[in-house]
Amino acid sequence: MELTEIKEQLTKANLKVTHQRLVVYSALLKLENHPSAEQVYEFVKPDNPSISLATVYKTLETFVQKGLLNKVSSPEGQMRYDPRLKDHNHIYCLNTKEIIDYFDEDLNNLILDFLKSKHLNNLRIKNISLHIKGDKIDPSKEVSIN
Amino acid sequence: MELTEIKEQLTKANLKVTHQRLVVYSALLKLENHPSAEQVYEFVKPDNPSISLATVYKTLETFVQKGLLNKVSSPEGQMRYDPRLKDHNHIYCLNTKEIIDYFDEDLNNLILDFLKSKHLNNLRIKNISLHIKGDKIDPSKEVSIN
DNA sequence: TTACTAAATAATAATTATTATCATTTAGAA
DNA sequence: TTCTAAATGATAATAATTATTATTTAGTAA
Numbered sequence: 001m002e003l004t005e006i007k008e009q010l011t012k013a014n015l016k017v018t019h020q021r022l023v024v025y026s027a028l029l030k031l032e033n034h035p036s037a038e039q040v041y042e043f044v045k046p047d048n049p050s051i052s053l054a055t056v057y058k059t060l061e062t063f064v065q066k067g068l069l070n071k072v073s074s075p076e077g078q079m080r081y082d083p084r085l086k087d088h089n090h091i092y093c094l095n096t097k098e099i100i101d102y103f104d105e106d107l108n109n110l111i112l113d114f115l116k117s118k119h120l121n122n123l124r125i126k127n128i129s130l131h132i133k134g135d136k137i138d139p140s141k142e143v144s145i146n
Numbered sequence: 147m148e149l150t151e152i153k154e155q156l157t158k159a160n161l162k163v164t165h166q167r168l169v170v171y172s173a174l175l176k177l178e179n180h181p182s183a184e185q186v187y188e189f190v191k192p193d194n195p196s197i198s199l200a201t202v203y204k205t206l207e208t209f210v211q212k213g214l215l216n217k218v219s220s221p222e223g224q225m226r227y228d229p230r231l232k233d234h235n236h237i238y239c240l241n242t243k244e245i246i247d248y249f250d251e252d253l254n255n256l257i258l259d260f261l262k263s264k265h266l267n268n269l270r271i272k273n274i275s276l277h278i279k280g281d282k283i284d285p286s287k288e289v290s291i292n
Numbered sequence: 293t294t295a296c297t298a299a300a301t302a303a304t305a306a307t308t309a310t311t312a313t314c315a316t317t318t319a320g321a322a
Numbered sequence: 323t324t325c326t327a328a329a330t331g332a333t334a335a336t337a338a339t340t341a342t343t344a345t346t347t348a349g350t351a352a
Contacts, residue, residue, distance in 0.1 A: 130257065130274065
């Protein structure tokens with residue numbers, strides 16, 4: 001995503017365009033595997049030594065509130081952030097602590113159709129996501145789907 | 147589950163049968179909605195005023211290590227505990243903070259069959275679970291599936 | 293362009309959830 | 323009954339996150 005596009009997103013969300021917000025959002029786009037707030041902080045600090053960890057936390061939370069990011073809890077407990085807003089599934093590598101996105105339109109539709117046939121009463125569904133937990137067999141290689 | 151059955155489970159897992167372990171495990175069976183360690187502590191304290199919060203944490207963690215409980219992270223961050231070991235799905239009520247079990251053999255098979263047709267390389271799958279997030283429409287009533 | 297104001301930031305204290313430490317107690321084997 | 327490794331309780335320590343507050347700044351409007 002372009003810097004100008006990020007600025008537009010911020011303005012559209014009624015957020016002031018600040019340097020900190022731009023670098024935090026850019027970091028999310030660059031960092032794969034759903035970084036934690038701490039990881040975002042470590043990533044941006046070299047080029048922005050005056051940025052505060054609290055600002056990173058607050059910025060991420062603001063983005064979540066405005067729908068620019070999703071917040072996902074990890075099996076380790078701390079929260080991690082995801083800039084991909086389309087419905088998708090997550091593969092949790094327990095040994096490497098990676099969270100890998102798994103986009104699959106067919107799978108989503110399969111599940112949604114199934115759930116439509118069931119009746120889930122008294123619940124307004126916001127989001128459905130399959131969580132696949134496992135261990136990476138060779139941690140030096142990627143998990144791939146085909 | 148009977149008390150004697152719980153005792154057997156502990157012995158089978160090479161754990162000493164202590165009063166604390168029995169009340170913590172029993173609490174998990176009684177408390178629906180996947181209590182947090184704190185909630186287990188509050189639940190058992192009236193009848194066991196000398197029990198320590200640290201013991202509750204340690205006991206729960208021991209049970210998880212021995213495979214007697216599952217540990218699940220909640221959207222709010224803290225960990226919650228689940229004595230139901232069979233594969234199942236979770237409904238997260240964001241407004242009430244409940245985690246509701248959703249057992250559905252058909253759904254599990256549907257998903258497993260689908261994933262078998264895909265090839266997930268370099269991952270040893272341990273567990274698959276569908277996460278359904280939403281808001282309870284009437285918080286005073288239950289979510290039901292039929 | 294400048295001045296203004298609400299919002300954002302940095303620094304840091306406070307809070308919450310969880311884990312570690314260690315002296316004391318106890319379950320279960322001998 | 324005795325013994326010992328394991329478990330417990332009390333509490334300190336740590337990690338993750340949120341709150342507080344003085345200072346700074348983006349964006350608006352004169």
